[in-house]
Structures are given as structure tokens and as C-alpha cells.
């Protein structure tokens with residue numbers, strides 16, 4: 292008997308740009324007003340079975356893609372009326388949801404917020420942290436002030452070979468800090484990063500450095516592509532139901548590489564290839580940057596689990612394809628450079644591109660050039676990180 296969990300969904304946080312046909316009914320109801328949603332414990336490759344009670348409008352039952360529910364609130368006691376977060380949905384879905392690997396029990400993230408999961412007000416996120424943090428304690432950075440420490444960020448234990456060999460930079464796809472805090476701390480354990488750097492340079496921490504955060508998981512089907520080692524991954528993009536940019540004649544494949552019928556796309560498609568099975572032009576960007584490598588630049592070894600061996604840092608940004616002070620502020624670069632330099636020094640990592648890289652460099656099939664996107668200034672970041680390293 293599955294354990295039911297109760298969430299309150301902030302309907303304004305639901306990503307309604309993408310409505311799977313078979314879920315249009317439930318999502319329309321959710322869009323009409325706040326709904327109480329019950330999820331069972333069994334997810335079907337990211338699809339959650341949902342009972343939604345929309346007040347005054349009856350009970351709805353159906354499957355909803357987990358990403359739609361990531362901003363849910365885990366409720367412990369009652370239903371506070373003001374728990375809906377302001378803001379608009381992220382432009383890109385950038386919640387870095389890890390995917391449980393059936394061959395690896397330990398790869399499954401926890402489904403409930405860790406650390407008690409107590410409901411907290413987004414304006415008061417001290418989460419029981421110490422008022423003063425004079426020294427490193429179990430992976431918590433003393434340079435991060437107590438009010439920016441969110442000790443209930445989703446995390447798991449690092450596995451035995453969990454030495455840090457990468458610092459992976461991301462964008463959140465939104466500039467809504469409260470929404471990100473909510474997603475990383477109150478979602479059903481789907482996504483998190485160790486750190487978040489804001490446009491004003493403020494640094495938040497969600498996961499202790501000695502723990503594994505869920506920011507760069509690679510699905511098995513994509514790992515298989517990289518492990519071929521023949522560069523053929525350039526023919527594939529990950530299928531995301533919210534993404535509308537696949538060409539009309541593209542071919543959709545399931546996890547086994549079989550062609551998926553249009554009617555099954557929402558539930559079974561995992562990868563997308565061009566109609567002529569050629570390489571996606573998006574990947575020329577990577578080839579210009581790295582040279583034409585057989586495996587992605589940041590994919591360090593076969594069956595590499597980046598989450599187990601990295602520190603993940605999110606930049607609170609929607610990203611940009613060209614240099615943009617709106618998307619990447621000077622204050623952000625300064626704070627990020629100081630943080631990256633400090634991490635590299637403490638973990639004895641060379642401050643160079645590769646050791647420090649983007650989510651898109653680790654996993655281009657699932658992030659084909661938009662995380663942290665092409666306008667991110669890597670030279671500037673590395674220069675600032677080296678300054679920090681020398682100053683320390």
C-alpha cells in the first residue's frame with residue numbers, strides 16, 4: 292500500500308506552458324485555483340498519480356509529470372493560507388530533477404524534505420541554523436550567513452568514491468528567489484544544489500558540501516549515448532514535454548531507442564533526433580568550445596554520476612545566449628568567483644575550465660547550450676576565482 296503524501300500546489304508555480312493532452316483536465320482545474328493534491332509513492336518514470344481536490348469543484352484523478360509538482364509544499368500539520376509563492380513560472384524548466392536508477396538503489400533521492408521538512412516562511416529561512424557560524428561544521432560554509440542557510444535542502448549521502456572533482460555551474464531559469472528556495476527545500480526531494488548565487492551577490496547554501504545534492508543527474512539512456520564514445524550523442528536531445536522547439540518532423544524515441552508514436556509521445560518519449568538522423572546544429576557550439584570530442588567535455592568517465600563527485604552552484608538567472616549584465620551581474624560574478632575559488636582551494640582542484648564547468652558541458656544532450664547558457668563569461672569567472680585563490 293503506497294504511503295500517501297499531501298502537498299499543496301501553488302497553481303501559479305505550475306508550468307502550464309506544457310499540458311500533456313491526457314492531463315489537460317486536471318491541469319486546467321489546478322490552474323483555476325489552488326488545489327490540494329495527494330500523490331502516491333509510486334512514480335512512473337516521472338509521472339505522479341495525483342488526486343486533486345479543488346475546493347468547490349470536486350475530485351480529479353490522473354497522472355501529472357513530476358516537474359509540474361516540484362513547487363509543492365509538503366504539509367506537516369495544517370494548510371496555511373499564505374503559502375503561495377509570488378512570481379511567474381520559470382522560463383526554462385531548470386529543476387535538475389535526478390532520475391532514480393533502477394540498478395542503483397542509492398541513486399533514488401529522498402521524496403520528502405530532509406531535516407524534518409517543517410513548513411517555513413520564505414521570509415524567515417533560518418531553519419534552525421546557528422546564529423553565528425565561526426567554522427566549518429559538517430559541510431556547512433561559515434561564509435554563508437545563517438539566514439541564507441537552508442538546512443532542509445534535498446540531499447543524499449555521497450557514495451564511497453564521493454571525492455569532489457568538479458564544480459558545476461547552473462542557471463535556475465527564474466529570478467524568483469522564493470520559488471527556488473521553495474523548490475529546493477519543500478519539493479518532494481526532486482532537486483537541489485549546494486549553493487545559489489543571487490544577482491546582488493548574496494550566497495545561499497542548501498546542502499552541506501559533504502552531502503550529494505541533486506543538480507546534475509544523467510538519465511541512463513543518455514549515459515549510454517556518452518559511453519559509446521563515438522560522438523554520436525550529437526544526434527540526440529532529451530525530450531522535455533515543456534519544450535516547443537523540436538522541429539515538426541523530428542523523430543521521438545523511447546528509452547530503448549524505439550520510435551514512439553505521436554499519441555505516446557508525452558508518456559514514452561525520452562530522446563529526440565532530427566528527421567534525417569543528422570547531428571543537431573546546437574552541438575556545433577560545444578565543438579567550437581572544446582574541439583570535437585567523442586564524449587562531452589565535462590563527462591569525466593563512463594557511468595560518471597556528476598552529483599556524487601561535484602559541488603553544484605545555481606545562479607539565480609534566466610540566462611542569455613549573449614553576454615548580458617541582466618542575466619549575469621558583476622556582483623554575481625564576484626560572489627561566484629570567490630565561492631568557486633574557495634571551493635577549489637579547499638578541495639585541491641585546479642581552477643580551470645573542465646574542473647569548473649557548466650551543466651551543459653557535463654550533459655549537453657539534456658542541456659543543449661542553455662545551462663548556464665552561451666552568454667556566461669567563463670574567462671571572467673575563472674579570473675575572479677584565481678584572485679580568490681591567491682588571496683586566501
Ligand SMILES: [Zn+2]
Pocket residue numbers: 385387460461462506650658662
Ligand atoms: Zn542545471
